[in-house]
Structure formats: structure tokens, C-alpha cells
Amino acid sequence: MNILVCLKQVPKKDARLTLNEAGTWIREDVPYEVNEPDAYALEEALRQKEKHGGQVTVLTAGPPRAQQVLREALAKGADRAIHLQDDAFAAADPLRTARAIAAAIRDEAFDMVFTGLQSDDFGSAQVGVLLAQLLGWPSATIIIGIEKTEAGVRVKRELEAGEFQLLDMPVPCVLTIQSGINKLRYATLMGIKQAKNKPVRQVTLSEVESDAGQPLQQITRLYVPLKQKQTEMVTGTPAEIARKLAELLRDRVRVI
Amino acid sequence: MILIVAEQAGGQLSKSTLEMVTGARELHRDGPVTLLVLGANIAAAAAQAATFADQVLVADRPELAQYDAELWAAATAQIAREGEAHTILIAGDRAGREFSPRVAVKLEAALLEDVIGLRWTGSALVAQRYSFLARVTETVEAKSATAVVTVKPGAFSAAQPAAAAAEQFDVELELPARRLQVTGKAVEKTGRIALADASIVVAGGRGVGSPEAFTAQVEALADKLGAAVGATRAIVDAGWRPYAEQVGQTGKTVQPKLYVAVGISGAVQHLSGMNKSGCIVAINKDADAPIFKVADYGVVGDAAQIVPAMIAAL
Numbered sequence: 001m002n003i004l005v006c007l008k009q010v011p012k013k014d015a016r017l018t019l020n021e022a023g024t025w026i027r028e029d030v031p032y033e034v035n036e037p038d039a040y041a042l043e044e045a046l047r048q049k050e051k052h053g054g055q056v057t058v059l060t061a062g063p064p065r066a067q068q069v070l071r072e073a074l075a076k077g078a079d080r081a082i083h084l085q086d087d088a089f090a091a092a093d094p095l096r097t098a099r100a101i102a103a104a105i106r107d108e109a110f111d112m113v114f115t116g117l118q119s120d121d122f123g124s125a126q127v128g129v130l131l132a133q134l135l136g137w138p139s140a141t142i143i144i145g146i147e148k149t150e151a152g153v154r155v156k157r158e159l160e161a162g163e164f165q166l167l168d169m170p171v172p173c174v175l176t177i178q179s180g181i182n183k184l185r186y187a188t189l190m191g192i193k194q195a196k197n198k199p200v201r202q203v204t205l206s207e208v209e210s211d212a213g214q215p216l217q218q219i220t221r222l223y224v225p226l227k228q229k230q231t232e233m234v235t236g237t238p239a240e241i242a243r244k245l246a247e248l249l250r251d252r253v254r255v256i
Numbered sequence: 257m258i259l260i261v262a263e264q265a266g267g268q269l270s271k272s273t274l275e276m277v278t279g280a281r282e283l284h285r286d287g288p289v290t291l292l293v294l295g296a297n298i299a300a301a302a303a304q305a306a307t308f309a310d311q312v313l314v315a316d317r318p319e320l321a322q323y324d325a326e327l328w329a330a331a332t333a334q335i336a337r338e339g340e341a342h343t344i345l346i347a348g349d350r351a352g353r354e355f356s357p358r359v360a361v362k363l364e365a366a367l368l369e370d371v372i373g374l375r376w377t378g379s380a381l382v383a384q385r386y387s388f389l390a391r392v393t394e395t396v397e398a399k400s401a402t403a404v405v406t407v408k409p410g411a412f413s414a415a416q417p418a419a420a421a422a423e424q425f426d427v428e429l430e431l432p433a434r435r436l437q438v439t440g441k442a443v444e445k446t447g448r449i450a451l452a453d454a455s456i457v458v459a460g461g462r463g464v465g466s467p468e469a470f471t472a473q474v475e476a477l478a479d480k481l482g483a484a485v486g487a488t489r490a491i492v493d494a495g496w497r498p499y500a501e502q503v504g505q506t507g508k509t510v511q512p513k514l515y516v517a518v519g520i521s522g523a524v525q526h527l528s529g530m531n532k533s534g535c536i537v538a539i540n541k542d543a544d545a546p547i548f549k550v551a552d553y554g555v556v557g558d559a560a561q562i563v564p565a566m567i568a569a570l
Contacts, residue, residue, distance in 0.1 A: 013524040017388055026388070036525075095360065095367065120389050124369045129325070129357040138326065138435040141354045144499075154439065159350055160452060162500025166440035180493060214399075216366040220382070221395040229536070233554045241555055242565035245537065248553060249570075253535045255456060255514040256481060256570065 001054040001148070001171070003045040004105065006115040006127065007073060008035040009066040013120060019222050025091050026222065034069040037116025041177040043184050044146060045114050046077045052148055055079045057110070061089040061097050067200070074195035075187035081198065086205035091219070094122065096212040098130035103211035104203045110172060112153070117142050117176040125176070132174035139174040140167055144181050257287035259341035260309070261332050261352070264293060267300030269308070272347035276407050277308045277415035280345055283376045287342070292335055292427075294328060296321035302424055307417035312424040313339075317431075323351050324434050329358035331429050336363055341402065343381060348406040356406045366398035368405045381405070389528035390509070409452070410511050444500040451484045451503065456514045459486030459503055459530070463519025463540055464559060467496040473563040474518050480567045486510065488526050504529030518559045522547030539563070 011017065015030040034042075045056045058073040060066045061084035070081040084104055089097065113132075118125035125141070132139035144164070145156035152170040158178060159165055187195075234244050249256045258280045263270040273291070280289045288310035293302045295316065302314045315331060328351070336344050336359070344359060346352040348370045360367035366381075368374075372393075373384035381398040383405065451457060458481060460474035470491070478485045487497035489504065503510055504526035515533035520526060522538075522545055530536070531550045538551035539559050548554045555562055 011388070013389065017391060026392070094357070122387050123389070125353050126357045126367060126369060129354060130361060133358040133361040140436060142350060162444040162450070162498070164442040164444070165438060166442070168437040168439050170435060180489065216364070216400045217368065217396055217398050219394055219396050223393040224391065225393075229550055229552055231548055231551050231554045233556065238557070238561040238565040239569070241557065241562055242569040245553065245555070245566055246569040249514065253514065255535060
């Protein structure tokens with residue numbers, strides 16, 4: 001099975017976020033990492049390849065800095081990479097991103113596309129499903145298990161409140177992967193060395209710009225709360241603390 | 257018109273559906289507030305919908321007995337096109353957030369995902385939503401004439417039914433063949449109130465110490481308060497607690513009136529799942545734990561002593 005994994009580089013989870021002067025985007029001089037659910041998507045693709053053969057291709061759409069997530073993926077065992085490289089991809093809306101990816105992989109032949117279920121920056125959870133719609137493929141979201149079948153794959157997906165569904169679906173298809181579906185591996189020294197010789201296909205904005213189309217939505221303002229809460233510390237012996245908390249919850253918060 | 261895709265189960269509209277009706281009314285845009293009810297044997301839900309909307313469109317067909325993203329997207333896009341809907345509201349739950357992108361592509365419409373606020377400026381639809389793991393609030397504007405919006409559960413209060421019922425119309429749909437076959441279901445029920453529905457959540461993390469201590473402290477306090485039980489990813493991964501209890505994993509957020517965090521240090525990913533709770537009480541041994549940054553009330557101390565005392569005091 002040939003699997004494409006879409007990776008996104010996002011600000012580290014504990015990075016201090018500040019806004020640009022216009023207040024329309026974050027300042028980009030922050031440390032970055034691969035989007036966590038995407039790391040699980042890559043791991044799942046590598047495991048499928050180990051079981052069933054085939055190739056794992058990784059793709060990212062982002063500025064030159066985003067190449068780091070491709071290098072790490074190649075070091076972990078991905079076979080080749082595609083980089084849609086332009087600063088414009090950093091804050092592109094999900095539909096333009098999905099259209100650009102669809103255009104970039106037009107001549108490729110993948111059996112499945114994996115993405116993380118959503119990104120830690122926008123958190124829109126759209127690109128995977130948009131890609132499926134643009135490619136004319138079926139899709140399933142929030143996947144926590146994948147087994148190959150005769151005709152395609154059987155997947156386990158998470159619904160609301162502790163409910164799960166088993167689905168049989170044909171390939172090609174798009175699956176969005178939940179964090180925690182597997183245990184992540186580290187890149188070995190050998191892997192890091194081999195990654196240097198693996199092919200990275202560069203795709204420029206001009207190659208996909210007409211397919212990406214015009215933005216249909218625009219972020220006009222971001223707001224970062226300075227300090228979210230004024231915390232009141234409750235002190236004393238355990239019994240005193242318990243009594244004070246009970247009073248607060250009863251009289252001030254009025255939840256019990 | 258404003259088209260709302262209703263959610264129904266067992267003849268009842270979901271709470272999210274009633275919240276979307278409020279959101280639609282508050283927009284004050286042209287055209288009737290229209291509820292589209294999709295499913296099989298849905299007369300009861302359609303009749304209920306008629307007490308909330310200006311008109312109800314009903315597609316009662318056996319093929320729609322079970323939700324499917326491609327079928328729901330095809331139905332929604334077709335009705336939106338035929339009715340010239342300028343705003344399409346879809347519940348921001350797992351299903352809604354799955355089929356909404358497909359609707360947006362079909363209609364070449366903006367897609368404002370998981371919004372917590374929505375207004376019409378007279379020329380553009382403007383939404384508020386959280387981004388960057390709920391650390392940033394974002395204002396986003398639709399640039400297209402038609403916009404698809406998924407509404408975060410709890411963003412609006414539930415609408416009240418009207419005395420008079422609106423008219424119902426049956427609609428004809430051209431549906432694609434189902435490509436996904438549901439072969440099974442699994443339920444990880446804990447016997448307690450579900451996290452999403454709970455007005456109080458008591459959650460625990462590694463700081464609780466052990467699975468046994470979790471039962472003795474977190475579960476006991478939850479029982480006392482009639483609360484749902486939550487857990488951090490670390491202890492779910494460690495096998496202490498079932499996956500259904502995990503809070504803060506990407507995609508799983510709660511917003512109860514009261515959130516009691518026991519032995520939770522407060523990794524960003526956990527905070528993103530609960531930091532919009534009404535009141536947060538944190539109990540942790542480490543005074544520098546990040547959980548205290550989002551807490552309303554903090555207790556630095558040993559949960560093994562404090563929690564039993566709380567149970568006795570409540």
C-alpha cells in the first residue's frame with residue numbers, strides 16, 4: 001500500500017504566543033514542532049508499510065522551516081517527501097491548502113492519505129476531509145485502529161462519549177488519525193543518515209496557485225488573553241481547606 | 257434562507273440543534289430559519305422541529321437511517337442550493353465537523369469551523385472561534401456570499417419552542433451510493449454521566465499516584481458531586497483509566513460549570529480541553545504547576561488528605 005501522510009509544522013505547545021503588529025497572526029519567531037496528531041499518522045503509516053509493504057510519502061505545505069518535519073519523517077522511515085514550499089502556506093486557509101495539495105499530488109498514485117485529526121494551530125480539522133472531497137474519495141475521521149481487508153480497510157473510529165464504530169471502506173481513501181493510536185518511534189542514527197539521501201520533491205506556489213484559488217475566508221483579528229484567571233489560593237489544614245472549598249462552591253460559585 | 261441541519265435521535269432533536277436555532281435567530285438575516293431533518297422514520301423529530309423553525313424540510317428515507325458523511329453532505333448541499341441558503345449551520349460535533357468540509361467544497365463556500373460566536377455585519381458573516389489549542393481567540397470573516405458554519409456545542413442557549421407549529425415540506429434528494437459500511441459498534445460505558453453532558457467534572461492525573469488512589473479520591477468525589485470522571489492523557493496511556501474519560505486530547509473538550517483537577521499538572525493539551533470551564537478548582541502538590549494559571553481556586557497539598565476531607569465536608 002502506498003500511503004501519503006500530510007504533516008504540518010506548528011508552534012510548540014508550550015511556546016509563548018505573541019501577535020504581529022496588525023494583530024492578525026502570531027509572530028512567527030517561535031519554536032516549532034510537528035503537529036502531534038500528524039506524528040501519530042506518520043507512525044501508523046510506517047506500521048502499515050511494515051506489515052503490508054509499499055511506500056510512505058510525507059508531504060507538508062509551509063515555509064522553508066517546515067522542511068524540518070519532512071527530514072524527521074524521512075529519518076523515521078518515510079521513503080520520500082513532497083514540500084509545497086512558500087511563506088504563503090503558513091497562514092493559508094484550509095480549502096486553499098487542500099486544493100494546493102490535491103494539485104501537487106495529481107500525478108501520484110496513493111492508496112491512502114493519512115492526516116492528523118486536526119492541527120494544534122488552526123484546529124479546523126478540515127484539510128483531510130477537504131482533500132477527500134476534492135479527490136472524490138471516501139473518508140473517515142478520528143481513527144483509532146486500521147486493519148487491511150481484501151477490498152480495502154476496516155477502521156475503528158471514535159464517536160461521541162465513549163462510543164466507537166467499525167467501518168469497512170474501500171481504497172483509495174482518506175483517514176484522519178487520532179493521537180494515541182500507537183506508540184511513536186524515535187529516529188535511529190542510521191535513519192538520520194539515510195534520510196539525507198532520500199528524495200524531496202519541491203513544489204513552488206506558482207505550480208499550484210491557480211488550483212488553490214482565492215481565499216474564501218480571512219482572519220481579521222487574533223486575541224491572546226494576558227492572564228486567564230485570578231487564582232485564589234485556599235490554605236489551611238485539610239479539614240479547613242475542605243470546609244472553605246465547600247463554602248465557596250456552595251455560596252459563591254453556586255454549583256452544588 | 258438560513259439552513260440548519262438538524263440532528264435527531266429517537267424522535268428528539270439534539271441540544272445542539274436548539275442552540276443553532278438561537279444562533280440563527282440572533283443573526284437577523286433575510287429569509288426563513290429552516291430546519292432540515294434527515295433520517296428514517298423521523299416524523300416525531302420533524303414535528304418537534306416545526307415548533308422551533310419558520311419552516312421544516314423533511315427527508316424521511318430508509319437510506320438515511322444511519323449517518324454517513326457523503327450522504328449528509330450531498331443532501332445538505334442540494335437543499336442549500338435549491339433554497340438559495342446564504343448561511344448553513346451544522347452542529348460542531350464529530351459528525352458535523354466531518355461532513356461540513358464536503359458541503360463547503362460543493363457550495364464553494366467559506367467554512368467557519370467550531371464557532372463560539374456569530375454575527376452578520378450587514379455585509380459579511382463574522383465568527384469567533386478558538387485556535388492554538390484554545391489559547392487564542394480568533395475573529396474570522398467569510399469572503400463568499402454563502403458560508404457554512406459549524407457551531408460549537410454550548411455557544412448559544414437552547415431556543416424555546418413556539419406555540420404555533422411551522423409548515424413541514426417533504427424534499428426529494430439525489431443521494432450518492434454509500435461507500436462506508438458500518439460493521440460494528442463498541443461502547444466503553446463507565447456507568448457514570450458522560451463527560452460532554454456533565455455540569456460538574458472531577459478529573460485526575462498522574463499526581464493522584466495510582467489507579468487505586470484514583471478510585472478512592474477522584475471517583476469517590478465524583479460520586480459525591482454527581483459528576484463525570486475525567487482523566488489526563490498520561491494516565492489513559494498508562495492504562496489506569498478508559499479512553500472515554502480522557503479530557504484535553506485534541507478534539508475532546510469539556511466546558512462544565514465546575515471542573516475539579518486532582519493531581520493534574522496542566523500540560524497545554526489538557527488545559528485546551530478544559531480551560532473554558534466555568535469554575536476550576538485545582539489540587540496539586542507542586543505550587544508551580546501550570547494548572548494553577550487557569551484555576552479559580554488553588555490548593556497546594558496532598559490530594560490523599562484533602563479529597564477525603566472534601567467528601568466529608570460536602
